[in-house]
Amino acid sequence: MADNNPSPHVVVVSSPGMGHVTPLAGLAKLLVLRHHFTATLVTFSDLPWSLPSSISTIQLPTPLLDDLPSNTHFVTRICLTIAHSVSPYVKSSSLSGEPPASPPVGHPKLSFYNLQLFLPFFHAPPPYTRRNHHGEFRDLSEPLRLPGCVPLKGEDFLEPMQERESVVCAWVVHLARNYDLFDGTLVNNFEAFEADAVLFYKKRGVGKPHVWPIGPLIGFDLDMGTEQSSHKCMEWLNQQPSKSVVFICFGSVGTLSLEQTRELALGLEMSRQRFIWVVRVPNDTEMSNSYFNPKQNGDDCLGFLPEGFLERIKDRGMMVQSWGPQREVLSHYATAGFVSHCGWNSTLESLVNGVPMIAWPLYAEQRMNAVLLVEGVKVALKAKVRVNGVVRREEVAKVVKELMEGEGGKEVRRRMQEMKEEAAKAVEK
Known part of the structure; x- marks a missing residue:
């Protein structure tokens, strides 16, 4: 019938x-x-x-x-x-x-x-x-x-x-x-x-x-298989103390210039904080260069880093080329901060997991998102950008240390925890 x-x-x-x-x-x-x-x-x-x-x-x-x-x-x-x-x-x-x-x-x-x-x-x-x-x-x-x-x-x-x-x-x-x-x-x-x-x-x-x-929708438990859980960065993260690691990732397509990549590297080194950084091949003309060219980041992404950087940070830093299991990293007990391009998916994932942010917008609506996160909801800090668009290494170190150790970091962490609880309530409706 x-x-x-x-x-x-x-x-x-x-x-x-x-x-x-x-x-x-x-x-x-x-x-x-x-x-x-x-x-x-x-x-x-x-x-x-x-x-x-x-x-x-x-x-x-x-x-x-x-x-x-x-x-x-x-x-x-x-x-x-x-x-x-x-x-x-x-x-x-x-x-x-x-x-x-x-x-x-x-x-x-x-x-x-x-x-x-x-x-x-x-x-x-x-x-x-x-x-x-x-x-x-x-x-x-x-x-x-x-x-x-x-x-x-x-x-x-x-x-x-x-x-x-x-x-x-x-x-x-x-x-x-x-x-x-x-x-x-x-x-x-x-x-x-x-x-x-x-x-x-x-x-x-x-x-x-x-x-x-109707959110937050962050994939609604999409089955991504077992590849993520075996990623080497998760093995490294499991060995770190609780709330001790900064995660740096600019979405699935975001890229930095060569100068900015090197300044970010040296700033992270100066901060003396533990970190995981998803790094891509730099591009000096387009911050979203990987959008229609994702395969280009199969190239060696680490050859563009400052000389000696990898050796100097090997005891407290984990470098991941092109792609990392962001959702798993953000939900891990060792993760305490997120340097993000402020894409909306990344923003919601950070909110759901209660991870305070450093706003680093690159393209599209991300500057608007950063304003909301920093000035509106107050769950993020923001690095100061020079006139030429580059965040210098000293500023990187300063804002990362503030997020992890300073009073500003404590306040955005408190606000982010409130948003995490509200997001959980919304999902239950």
Whole structure:
């Protein structure tokens, strides 16, 4: 007999990049296991996890973008990849030449933000969508003050919005103007983390799309196999005292310049603290250089470090090339601090595990995240950056020691413990 009440089905479409697909895979698994949905996960890459049988996957072919200049920004590449790959499967909007804002009419339309809770609103404040606004946002003389948000300087805005004439800026503004076409927005966050922003959304009134904080989703127990637990850095970490190690990792694609890599190395040495550092091949032009070129970091990443560095730190430092088991490291009893690029997945993993941070943003929305973490929620310290964009070794040593031993570190550790407890409550709901 046919089932007259089939399970609801959801199609989850991810943009390119493992950092994007991971939370969406977690969302799909959450809907399947807790709410009895079936799901289709649409991605641009193979998945390294096992998923329930009720989640099917479709891998879209990555279009050739060889005609783009070699220095094309990675966000531009993402937008063009999505436009070329997804558009044939989705009815186009009436805005000729622009990306479709929503799925075909008749289907519930939900957007998913793996970002701060206020970002759906941040996309469309008057300075962004007003056509007669002139000048670059980074040159604004006063911080932008949005309801429920920490004041933001123009230089800390979402990176794609820094160049008004860019393809990415046009894409974001287009999405902002069509935001109200969605039936609602799911945000990978939890209420206690941005209480003022939650209150703002609740007061918006009838006729506006609902916004639901449904996090923290940090993979929702995705099965990554046994490879991580056997990583050599975990063996080293098991031998360290409780709350004694700083973990340094700039996400799955973040890269530093050669000068910054060496300054960070010497600063860690000067700090005299134990550390694990996931190091990549330096790149002097693009902080997200590994995004579409992940295999390049199969090269020797340690040859760029200062002469004699590895020998001098061998008793208190562990160097990991290209990739490390971040979730396991952050949940380990020996880990006491996290130097992070402030990507949203990394931020949530740090919150869930109660590990205070040193904010070191690189690209995309990470500067905005850093402002929230340092000035808003106060769970992170931040190193001072020179005019040339480099954090000097003395500053690295100073901020690392402050996190591990100073009064500032004690305060952000206390606040992070509060957020850890609130995150646990949100997961239980």
